[in-house]
Amino acid sequence: MSALLSLFKDKLTTNAAYGLVVLGTLLGMLFLSNLYEFVVQVQTNALYAERELAKLNTIKKSDVWSQRVEESENAKKAWENTKLQGETVGVLAAKIQQKLITLSEGVSMMNPQIRVNNELIEVDGQTIMRFSLSGTLPRHFPPIDLLLALAEEDKRIIVDEVVTDFYKGNRSLIRLSGMAIVHIIDDSNQAGSK
Numbered sequence: 253m254s255a256l257l258s259l260f261k262d263k264l265t266t267n268a269a270y271g272l273v274v275l276g277t278l279l280g281m282l283f284l285s286n287l288y289e290f291v292v293q294v295q296t297n298a299l300y301a302e303r304e305l306a307k308l309n310t311i312k313k314s315d316v317w318s319q320r321v322e323e324s325e326n327a328k329k330a331w332e333n334t335k336l337q338g339e340t341v342g343v344l345a346a347k348i349q350q351k352l353i354t355l356s357e358g359v360s361m362m363n364p365q366i367r368v369n370n371e372l373i374e375v376d377g378q379t380i381m382r383f384s385l386s387g388t389l390p391r392h393f394p395p396i397d398l399l400l401a402l403a404e405e406d407k408r409i410i411v412d413e414v415v416t417d418f419y420k421g422n423r424s425l426i427r428l429s430g431m432a433i434v435h436i437i438d439d440s441n442q443a444g445s446k
Contacts, residue, residue: 334408335435341370344381344434351407351432352385359397361387362423372434380410381434386427395426408433 264272336351338344345368356364364387373380389395395416402409411430418424 332435334406335433336407337435337437339437341372341381341436344432344436345370348381348383348409348432348434351405351409352383355398355401355405356385356387358401359393360390361393361398361426362390363387372436373431379434379436380431382429382431384427384429386425388423388425391422391424395424398426398428 336344336347338347348368349366352366353364356366364385367384369382371381373382389398395414399411399414402411409430409432411428413427413429415427416424
């Protein structure tokens with residue numbers, strides 16, 4: 253190092269030596285500022301990692317995933333409970349017909365005519381059966397009462413067409429059609445799971 257200084261000492265002017273000192277100082281300051289930025293970045297990353305670890309520990313302690321699985325299973329059971337279930341298409345048709353008879357009696361429908369199509373239809377992964385209901389309602393039971401009774405059902409019955417007309421001033425005719433979400437119970441699967 254002293255040999256290097258003696259080499260420069262003879263060849264440098266005073267101004268050049270001051271310039272080298274200033275240049276060295278600037279380079280040192282630049283190095284220190286870069287080092288400071290790097291230290292701050294490492295410190296920020298460490299704080300972020302510490303917060304994330306604390307979050308993971310809280311999630312681990314609260315057992316969120318098993319809670320979400322349980323909620324999802326409960327939602328699936330609730331959805332399955334909204335479907336009419338039966339062993340055959342005939343049993344399902346009879347259940348739909350019985351529900352519609354009960355609903356029509358609840359609103360004092362006269363001469364109810366019920367048709368249930370025995371064909372299973374697949375729509376977006378759901379199995380449905382179509383039905384239609386027509387009859388006359390007394391004046392004190394407006395058609396909306398039948399629709400409200402359908403909406404209050406615990407099993408999923410969807411009405412997609414309603415036609416209503418007044419008949420002889422004291423009764424209203426109503427025709428509606430729709431679908432019920434159904435599920436055929438497979439006895440072999442239930443026997444295997446028991």
